[in-house]
Amino acid sequence: MIIIAGHELVDADERDAFVAAFRGLVARARATDGCLHVAITADSVDPERVNVVEVWRDADALNAWRRRARGPKSARPTRVDIKRYDATAGAPLS
Template sequence: MIIIAGHELVAAEERDAFVEAFRGMVTRARDFDGCLHIAITADSVDPERVNVTEVWRDVAALKKWRRQAKGPTVAKPTYADIKRYDASDGGSLF
């Protein structure tokens, strides 16, 4: 399992439009074989923060998606800290 998680910062007045620009791509990804979860969302506390979370079945599915994802054209974030993690196991939180 591949997990991509982190956040970006954009100008507060541009954040909601930035998140909205990804709606179509997120919708397509959720229907894509191998996508277990994806969300690009406005943070509930920081008006400049955009949270990014993706969970993919495996590297092959992620690579196949990336080759055809066609993300939106948006302003470059002022800061980004998004990392990829390889997970070998998972289970119920509680």
């Protein structure tokens, strides 16, 4: 399982439009074989922060998606802090 998680910062007055620009990309990703979860959302506390979370079945599914993802034209983030994590298992919270 591959997890992509982190955040981007954009100008507060552009954040909502930035998130909205990714709506189609998120919908397409969620419909892609091997996608377990994708979300690009406005942070509930920081008006400049956009949270990014992706969960993929495996590296092959992620790489296939990346080859055809084609992100939208949007505002450029002022900071990006997104990392890839390789997970070996997942379980329900107890």
